[in-house]
Amino acid sequence: MSLTKQYPGKPEKVYFFGTCLIDLLYPQAGLAGMQLIRREGVQVIFPQDQTCCGQPAWNAGYREQAEAVVLNQIRCFPEEYPVVVPSGSCAGMLRNQYPELFRDKPEAQQVERFSKRIFELTEFLVHVLKIELKDLGQPTKVALHASCSARREMDVAGEHEALLQQLENVQLVEQVRKAECCGFGGTFAVKHPDISAAMVADKAQAITDTGADQLVSGDCGCLMNITGHMEHQGVGPKGQHIASFLWERTHDPKS
Amino acid sequence: MTQKAEFDQRVKQALDNPQLRRNFRVTMDGLMEKRDKAFPDKAFLEELRTIGANIRANALARQPELLEQLEANCTRNGIQVHWAETIEQANRIVLDIMERHHATRMIKGKSMVSEEMQMNHFLEAKGKSCVESDLGEYIIQLDNEAPSHIIAPAIHKSKQEVARLFKAKHPDIPYSEDIDTLTRSARQILRRKFHDAEIGLSGVNFAVAETGTLCLVENEGNGRLCTTVPPVHIAVTGIEKVVEKLADVPPLLKLLTRSATGQHITTYFNMISSPRKPGERDGPKEVHLVLLDNQRSRIYGDSELFDSLRCIRCGACMNHCPVYTRIGGHAYGPPIPGPIGSVIEPQKFGLENFGVLATASTLCGACGEACPVRIPLPKLLHRLRYEQVREDRTGATIGQGSQRSGKEALIWKLWSWIHATPLVYRSATRLASLFRNRIPNRIGPWSQVRTTPRIAPKSLHQLAREEGFKHE
Numbered sequence A: 001m002s003l004t005k006q007y008p009g010k011p012e013k014v015y016f017f018g019t020c021l022i023d024l025l026y027p028q029a030g031l032a033g034m035q036l037i038r039r040e041g042v043q044v045i046f047p048q049d050q051t052c053c054g055q056p057a058w059n060a061g062y063r064e065q066a067e068a069v070v071l072n073q074i075r076c077f078p079e080e081y082p083v084v085v086p087s088g089s090c091a092g093m094l095r096n097q098y099p100e101l102f103r104d105k106p107e108a109q110q111v112e113r114f115s116k117r118i119f120e121l122t123e124f125l126v127h128v129l130k131i132e133l134k135d136l137g138q139p140t141k142v143a144l145h146a147s148c149s150a151r152r153e154m155d156v157a158g159e160h161e162a163l164l165q166q167l168e169n170v171q172l173v174e175q176v177r178k179a180e181c182c183g184f185g186g187t188f189a190v191k192h193p194d195i196s197a198a199m200v201a202d203k204a205q206a207i208t209d210t211g212a213d214q215l216v217s218g219d220c221g222c223l224m225n226i227t228g229h230m231e232h233q234g235v236g237p238k239g240q241h242i243a244s245f246l247w248e249r250t251h252d253p254k255s
Numbered sequence B: 001m002t003q004k005a006e007f008d009q010r011v012k013q014a015l016d017n018p019q020l021r022r023n024f025r026v027t028m029d030g031l032m033e034k035r036d037k038a039f040p041d042k043a044f045l046e047e048l049r050t051i052g053a054n055i056r057a058n059a060l061a062r063q064p065e066l067l068e069q070l071e072a073n074c075t076r077n078g079i080q081v082h083w084a085e086t087i088e089q090a091n092r093i094v095l096d097i098m099e100r101h102h103a104t105r106m107i108k109g110k111s112m113v114s115e116e117m118q119m120n121h122f123l124e125a126k127g128k129s130c131v132e133s134d135l136g137e138y139i140i141q142l143d144n145e146a147p148s149h150i151i152a153p154a155i156h157k158s159k160q161e162v163a164r165l166f167k168a169k170h171p172d173i174p175y176s177e178d179i180d181t182l183t184r185s186a187r188q189i190l191r192r193k194f195h196d197a198e199i200g201l202s203g204v205n206f207a208v209a210e211t212g213t214l215c216l217v218e219n220e221g222n223g224r225l226c227t228t229v230p231p232v233h234i235a236v237t238g239i240e241k242v243v244e245k246l247a248d249v250p251p252l253l254k255l256l257t258r259s260a261t262g263q264h265i266t267t268y269f270n271m272i273s274s275p276r277k278p279g280e281r282d283g284p285k286e287v288h289l290v291l292l293d294n295q296r297s298r299i300y301g302d303s304e305l306f307d308s309l310r311c312i313r314c315g316a317c318m319n320h321c322p323v324y325t326r327i328g329g330h331a332y333g334p335p336i337p338g339p340i341g342s343v344i345e346p347q348k349f350g351l352e353n354f355g356v357l358a359t360a361s362t363l364c365g366a367c368g369e370a371c372p373v374r375i376p377l378p379k380l381l382h383r384l385r386y387e388q389v390r391e392d393r394t395g396a397t398i399g400q401g402s403q404r405s406g407k408e409a410l411i412w413k414l415w416s417w418i419h420a421t422p423l424v425y426r427s428a429t430r431l432a433s434l435f436r437n438r439i440p441n442r443i444g445p446w447s448q449v450r451t452t453p454r455i456a457p458k459s460l461h462q463l464a465r466e467e468g469f470k471h472e
């Protein structure tokens, strides 16, 4: 966890960027992220016109096609509120790749201002909201898979861990080669299915070997890949997005 | 066959070979651990990487001027400098030197540039014998193979395979799986070759402009023998290997050996500054330096891809690459494998031939994190993906736009339209949710090893509305 990053004070309002994968496949994770923020007394706005950060096209080399999508997202977040993203990968795209994509274009300044407002969910919870979690769940062993973009691009693997460590009944177990990629890589899994399969098999094995009851990740792409493989093989723990996991363990349904 | 089909075939071959996969996994794990141990102080590592990156960036920024200086100083030292724009020219230069000396036997130290030139094939076709003297290179030469890793060329072979190979090629030596015995046998064989060779050839790790010195890093001593025993020494290198001054070498050397094998220092570090001088008892009578361009100037002209020329060939990016670890070096195709190979080789040999390599990465960033001179490898891989499908064809990369397919382009246009038009997107996701149970359970190769993701009954857009989250 980097100590050199600069963070603003707690804002009154934030925008939430749900990501397309969460929108369609894991909406509960997005909702949990929003609830975690709202519980801290911050108003969460979810612009209904948002769609996808544009990363799929960008990564495939289709920059012009990504640009149109990017401009649509920027339009959705007009006010100067922070934009919170429950994914290291999409947050990395919004924060680091957008300025890259528009470097020599007339929108460059506008894009850069937008990108500066991007926060990955766990870094926002830890550094901006300074959240304190009270664990209401049963004792459990959890393996964490921080995505490559969370770890390297956003440098928030430490924030993932810090949040899990706040939970009293959660024991965080470590997998071998924990920093190694799970083999998803968006279109990589489609274009090079054999290599991807070899990678995810090893990752699933490493996670299963920890004896964890649950797998937690801050990125739904990795979750879809790893838990998809574990389910297919009928081994390994169940997977959950870190936001759902945190919310479920700290939320009293009666309150 | 398309480059993709060929690549897939090589990948399949590698993935289907359990021995190969084990060898790579174990060795790469070992190398990663050694690098990690070689840099116990991470702040120091980062500082050193910055220094290394700056030295290389500075050398590149001044490359034309430094190359001139290098030539002038080498010449003054008595080293004969040759410029080769193409691989053919470089091979021709080497051949001419051999012919001038009526030489037929060459002994070689390790040189990736000579691999790039396919020099052995070229010279052998002209009736010359070229014997590799680096143990790893010698092993793969016996088996008629290319290197599988830039610092450990025979890494894919187990000692049993090597033992069988030695026995098959040298029936008179006793069979042994003992590494020391094997090494001793190789040494016996090679000693004669050193003695008989009329030409010694080596690569160059750093060419110092300030002094006209060629630096050569090695562990086995064969490099030293190649450059001192035969009467003529030829060094071949890419033009990007030039550095400004001697003081630049120690930090780069430190980074090179620690990143490569975790060694603080190698057994040998050669600095070649001239042929044998009058009164000196050993060393070659002639030293030649062949400076190869082969598209490097073209790469140099691109303000972003330019960074790939910083490479000091340590191999750390391969060691840390999860794809390389799975498929090994041969699957890539060109001489340099792994992340840096996927960046540099398509630029040298054309995107139409090796552009597929840029897609064979998850962009996980492990390579960029390991690179001692901070080459932004994922960013460059990404750039090449763009180059191969871009429409305008104004860039400098060979084979630009060659991988653009009408069908793929159409899919992305459609994708873009859906995601840039909120109303369309919402209708599409609503439809997807509605018909979620009608979506097939098998989606291509994905579902061969994974369950298919299920679309949720309600999208986050819908849930957010229902839970009372404002939308503006």
Ligand code: SF4
Binding pocket: B259, B310, B311, B312, B313, B314, B315, B316, B317, B318, B340, B367, B370, B371, B372, B373, B374, B375
């Ligand atoms: S790109 Fe970097 S890590 Fe890879 S071989 Fe070159 S210097 Fe080493």
